[in-house]
Amino acid sequence: MIVPEAVRALAERARREIDAGLLPSCQLALAIEGEVVEAWTLGEVPAGDATRYVIFSATKAVVAAAIWQLLGEGKLRLHDPVAQQIGEFATHGKDAVTVEQLLLHTAGFPRAPLGPPAWETREGRLAAFARWRLSWEPGTRFEYHASSAHWVLAELLERLDGVDYRVAIQRRIAEPLGLRRLRLGVPPAEQGDVARVRLVGKPPTAAEWEAALGIAGWDPGEVTDAALAGFARPEVVAVGVPGAGGVCDAAELALFYQALLHDRHRLWDPAVLADATGRVRNDFPDLQHGGLSASRGLGVVLPNVDGRSALRGFGHGLGPRAFGHNGAGGQLAFADPDSGLSFAYLTNGLDRHLLRQRRRGTGIASRAAACAQAS
Numbered sequence: 001m002i003v004p005e006a007v008r009a010l011a012e013r014a015r016r017e018i019d020a021g022l023l024p025s026c027q028l029a030l031a032i033e034g035e036v037v038e039a040w041t042l043g044e045v046p047a048g049d050a051t052r053y054v055i056f057s058a059t060k061a062v063v064a065a066a067i068w069q070l071l072g073e074g075k076l077r078l079h080d081p082v083a084q085q086i087g088e089f090a091t092h093g094k095d096a097v098t099v100e101q102l103l104l105h106t107a108g109f110p111r112a113p114l115g116p117p118a119w120e121t122r123e124g125r126l127a128a129f130a131r132w133r134l135s136w137e138p139g140t141r142f143e144y145h146a147s148s149a150h151w152v153l154a155e156l157l158e159r160l161d162g163v164d165y166r167v168a169i170q171r172r173i174a175e176p177l178g179l180r181r182l183r184l185g186v187p188p189a190e191q192g193d194v195a196r197v198r199l200v201g202k203p204p205t206a207a208e209w210e211a212a213l214g215i216a217g218w219d220p221g222e223v224t225d226a227a228l229a230g231f232a233r234p235e236v237v238a239v240g241v242p243g244a245g246g247v248c249d250a251a252e253l254a255l256f257y258q259a260l261l262h263d264r265h266r267l268w269d270p271a272v273l274a275d276a277t278g279r280v281r282n283d284f285p286d287l288q289h290g291g292l293s294a295s296r297g298l299g300v301v302l303p304n305v306d307g308r309s310a311l312r313g314f315g316h317g318l319g320p321r322a323f324g325h326n327g328a329g330g331q332l333a334f335a336d337p338d339s340g341l342s343f344a345y346l347t348n349g350l351d352r353h354l355l356r357q358r359r360r361g362t363g364i365a366s367r368a369a370a371c372a373q374a375s
Contacts, residue, residue: 001373002030007038010367014345017360018043023349024198027053028364029250030371031258031342036251038371047193052181052247053346054197054231056327059246062182062256063150064103064299065268066157066172068276072269075160078103078298082152085159088126089152092133099156101138102149103298104282108138112148119239122158125151142284142294150243166240176267177259182248185240194247195348197232197329199225203352228328228350244328250344257324257335257342277323277335280305300325303334313358315365319374330357332365341372 007030017023025043029036045051070076076085078100083090089097094109101107112132118124129152135143154165161168166185174182186194230236231245239245248256259265260277276298285291292311295302300323303314310316313326314334324334329350335342345364351357 002032002037003371003373006367006370010364010371011038011040013363013367014040015042017349022351022356023200023347025051025195025349026345026347027051027250028345028368029254029343030368031251031254032340032372034255034258034262034264036254039251045195050181050193050249052194052249053331053348054194054237055246055248055253055331055333055346056228056231056244056329057146058248058253058325058327058331058333058344059184059241060150060243061300061325061333062169062173062184062246063153063157063242064276065256065260066169067099067103067153068268068272068298069172070156070160072272076156082156086126086129086152086155089129089132089155091130094132094134094138097138100281100298102145102153104296105142105145105149105294106139106282106284107145107149107152108134108136108140109148110135110143110145114148114151116235116239119151119241122155125155129155142282142286142296144286144288145243147241147243150241154242165242172267173256176265177256179248179252179256181252182246182256183240184242184246186237186247188234188238191234191237194237197229197348197350199229199352200349201351201353201356204355225350225352248346250346253333253344253346254342257333257344260323261335261337261340261342276300278302278321297323310362310366313361313365315362315367315369317366317369326361330361332361332368334365336369336372336374338374339369339372341369343368343371 025045027041029039041049082097083095097107114128157165157168169184282296283293286294295305303309303312304318304322309318319336319338322336332345
């Protein structure tokens with residue numbers, strides 16, 4: 001059941017950053033029982049409520065959902081070495097990396113480089129796979145693979161479906177669910193409704209980091225301001241980077257999570273879906289975030305398994321079975337099986353002040369979680 005007072009509080013909190021000029025725009029949506037029940041678009045946007053956003057790492061759950069289908073069909077097994085399907089990957093000790101490790105960010109090559117122009121062709125991507133080297137033994141630790149692992153997952157989709165990975169995502173996920181605005185790889189001529197990314201604000205000072213977290217700063221890895229701003233370029237949106245380049249609106253992203261809650265189209269094997277979204281398979285410490293457990297399922301984060309969902313960017317108040325995957329720049333996306341709610345918040349304002357961005361995400365996600373009562 002939707003709680004009207006909580007819905008109003010959520011809308012007011014989202015509007016605060018827009019009215020203060022801290023963000024150029026945002027879009028958010030609440031869904032329950034397979035339907036969007038509330039949605040707003042705020043700020044300067046190119047196409048009103050029809051505006052789409054680059055969803056950054058929220059894309060990872062969409063790609064993972066296609067891999068879950070392959071698992072249910074018996075075309076892949078979690079413990080299969082990736083090199084069984086992708087011979088070009090079997091170099092420099094990577095022959096033992098498994099499908100499961102790709103999904104769990106334990107594969108051992110978190111910062112393996114792949115960018116333009118190599119990522120624009122399959123030949124360029126495969127050549128990069130052959131060059132990549134391990135940073136540590138696969139399966140022994142967690143470090144977020146911002147883009148590298150999902151390029152390999154995309155190639156698995158191509159090998160097993162016999163079509164471009166962007167087409168595979170379209171056929172397996174977007175089309176069956178009627179998600180016409182969810183896309184990986186949008187040609188420049190079709191990007192008129194995509195909100196361009198803007199960097200806003202200033203980074204926290206060392207004193208602010210110290211006061212908030214007891215550290216002098218934070219290593220973002222490859223997720224730098226420059227890298228994120230690059231996703232505003234039409235040629236990058238056209239590529240459809242599988243770990244960070246999806247385009248969608250908030251309503252359809254919330255509906256994607258409704259599909260994972262209910263699977264009324266029977267797209268996934270029930271056992272695979274339950275395992276992927278409900279079982280912690282990676283509880284290694286996340287050393288980039290103070291040693292907090294990574295708390296990862298097969299391509300999603302299980303934010304409230306230990307009651308610390310706010311520290312994972314999902315706010316307070318989620319049920320213990322919630323799952324989701326946020327994105328850089330403040331994108332939020334999750335589902336709560338206990339309340340039946342799914343939620344998405346998207347913005348094109350990439351706040352350099354990561355502490356303020358984190359506080360905003362906690363406030364918005366917490367208010368969203370309060371919008372539906374557990375049944």
